[in-house]
Amino acid sequence: MRKAMNLLLFSVLILLSSCSSLSQMMQTGIEAPMWYPDGRYVSGAVCFVAQGSGAGAVPARDDAYNSLLAEVSAYLGYDVTGRYYRELSANQSVSEIALSIDSTFSTRASDGNVYYYILAYAEEPVISLLISEEHRYYLEMESRVESLRESALEYYRQNNDVEAINELLRAIEISAQAGITSEGNRPEDLLETATGWLSDIRIRLSRENSGKGSVRVRVVRDRGLLSPSVINAPIKAVFTVHTHKNTYEEFYVPFVTGSDGRFVFEEYYPPMTDSGSVVFSIDIDNAIARAERVTGEAFFASFRSLASSLTAQFDYSMNKNLASSGVLVIMDEFDENGQALESHWARDAFTSYLNQEGIGTTVVSMEDDDFESAIGVLVSTYSGYEWIVWSAIGLSDVPVQPQDGQVYVVEGYTLLLNTRTLEIVNIDEITRSVSWGEDRDACLEKAFSTYGSTAAVNMSPYF
Numbered sequence: 001m002r003k004a005m006n007l008l009l010f011s012v013l014i015l016l017s018s019c020s021s022l023s024q025m026m027q028t029g030i031e032a033p034m035w036y037p038d039g040r041y042v043s044g045a046v047c048f049v050a051q052g053s054g055a056g057a058v059p060a061r062d063d064a065y066n067s068l069l070a071e072v073s074a075y076l077g078y079d080v081t082g083r084y085y086r087e088l089s090a091n092q093s094v095s096e097i098a099l100s101i102d103s104t105f106s107t108r109a110s111d112g113n114v115y116y117y118i119l120a121y122a123e124e125p126v127i128s129l130l131i132s133e134e135h136r137y138y139l140e141m142e143s144r145v146e147s148l149r150e151s152a153l154e155y156y157r158q159n160n161d162v163e164a165i166n167e168l169l170r171a172i173e174i175s176a177q178a179g180i181t182s183e184g185n186r187p188e189d190l191l192e193t194a195t196g197w198l199s200d201i202r203i204r205l206s207r208e209n210s211g212k213g214s215v216r217v218r219v220v221r222d223r224g225l226l227s228p229s230v231i232n233a234p235i236k237a238v239f240t241v242h243t244h245k246n247t248y249e250e251f252y253v254p255f256v257t258g259s260d261g262r263f264v265f266e267e268y269y270p271p272m273t274d275s276g277s278v279v280f281s282i283d284i285d286n287a288i289a290r291a292e293r294v295t296g297e298a299f300f301a302s303f304r305s306l307a308s309s310l311t312a313q314f315d316y317s318m319n320k321n322l323a324s325s326g327v328l329v330i331m332d333e334f335d336e337n338g339q340a341l342e343s344h345w346a347r348d349a350f351t352s353y354l355n356q357e358g359i360g361t362t363v364v365s366m367e368d369d370d371f372e373s374a375i376g377v378l379v380s381t382y383s384g385y386e387w388i389v390w391s392a393i394g395l396s397d398v399p400v401q402p403q404d405g406q407v408y409v410v411e412g413y414t415l416l417l418n419t420r421t422l423e424i425v426n427i428d429e430i431t432r433s434v435s436w437g438e439d440r441d442a443c444l445e446k447a448f449s450t451y452g453s454t455a456a457v458n459m460s461p462y463f
Contacts, residue, residue, distance in 0.1 A: 030109045030115055035049065036117050046123075050065075050067035051067060053115045060113070065088055068118050068120060075131070077138070094122075098123035098126035100122075101118055104117065138178055141178035145175050145178075148167045148168070148170055160231050170291075172191060176294045191300075198282075201220070201222070201230060202310070203281070205218075210316045212267075215265050217235065217257075218262045229261020231261055234283040235263070236281055239252075239279070243271060243457075265280075278313070279311055279312075280311060326360035328361075328363075329361050331391040332347075332366060336395040338394065347452060349449040349451075349452030349456070350455055354459075379422065383419060386418065388419060390414070390417065391414035393411070395410060395444075396411050405438045407434065410447040410450075414455045414459070431454050431458065433450035434447065
């Protein structure tokens with residue numbers, strides 16, 4: 001911690017000294033050498049430029065020596081002023097870091113003070129070996145932050161604004177963790193840029209079709225009529241669904257804008273309720289949360305509030321053509337030996353879900369697991385129904401059972417037949433439900449019921 005504080009002090013002193021020197025030069029017209037303050041590039045060497053001032057040549061030179069060693073200290077990450085001052089003032093060089101003074105320049109200003117300038121070089125392979133591990137880590141992290149800033153700016157130029165913001169959030173995480181203090185790389189500087197970019201984003205809706213539950217979504221950088229589209233923007237669509245548990249819950253589906261900054265939202269998820277609202281928002285919560293683990297939540301409070309406000313809402317009321325004649329449901333249950341069960345847990349869960357969706361149902365029992373042999377009888381006997389759901393569901397063997405309790409697996413196949421065209425429009429052969437415990441009846445009820453409600457979710461969009 002003491003090393004880090006010393007490093008920060010050195011950096012601040014150098015910055016203040018530089019700003020002060022330039023200000024004095026502008027005000028008093030002080031003459032300065034051509035290489036001040038930027039130095040000269042020499043391959044394989046680290047350049048240091050320093051300035052000192054005083055009432056005479058000697059104090060000005062001594063002040064410049066101290067400034068030079070302060071810069072060297074900042075480069076190494078620890079204070080070397082006391083360690084090297086005697087050697088530097090006596091020999092104009094420091095052997096341990098392979099540093100030597102290349103050029104000096106002094107001038108007396110109109111205010112009577114003498115200004116002394118030093119240009120020095122250290123061999124990079126030698127001095128770099130003496131950088132503290134702590135400071136080496138700091139420099140590496142600072143370099144990573146600068147790289148992320150450059151990457152963010154490139155994404156922004158490509159109108160990929162959200163990814164540009166994500167790069168800045170990654171940079172904030174690194175900067176905060178490493179304690180970066182250089183201007184532009186500090187967490188607060190990075191957040192200011194990210195906030196500015198985020199505040200320009202807008203989500204716009206068009207071609208809204210409430211009856212079909214569809215809308216076109218476009219993400220733009222707000223520039224009035226000529227707002228450019230934002231590409232590859234992650235957007236989450238939040239809406240209410242009727243779950244297989246016969247409950248209504250909030251659900252979300254992720255989207256990404258294309259090269260035109262757009263995507264079309266439709267009834268992508270079958271359990272989506274017939275009417276309600278879809279709220280679209282920028283999906284950057286995870287990126288913020290990662291950075292918050294380092295900065296704390298308070299740092300991102302305003303940014304989160306801004307992100308939450310960037311939404312667009314689509315209200316819909318879909319006009320579904322519900323089966324006017326109702327749906328005939330044949331859904332029988334079998335045990336692990338293929339024997340028909342008297343229970344109707346799956347069928348009850350299936351019809352309950354459809355009824356809540358406004359779809360009428362009639363139930364019958366076939367106690368037959370061969371649909372092909374029964375199809376002719378079904379169509380002729382129940383010709384008044386446009387739709388017939390036929391399902392055979394049974395217990396499957398579980399090769400390995402736990403020591404405590406019992407595992408029950410229910411699976412089967414469910415068919416949806418259109419009696420007008422004699423076409424099987426949907427086959428569900430993958431639904432499976434599992435329950436376990438010591439009470440067989442309770443486990444079977446849960447497993448069969450879950451199968452029935454899940455099958456209903458898959459079939460309901462066809463009615």
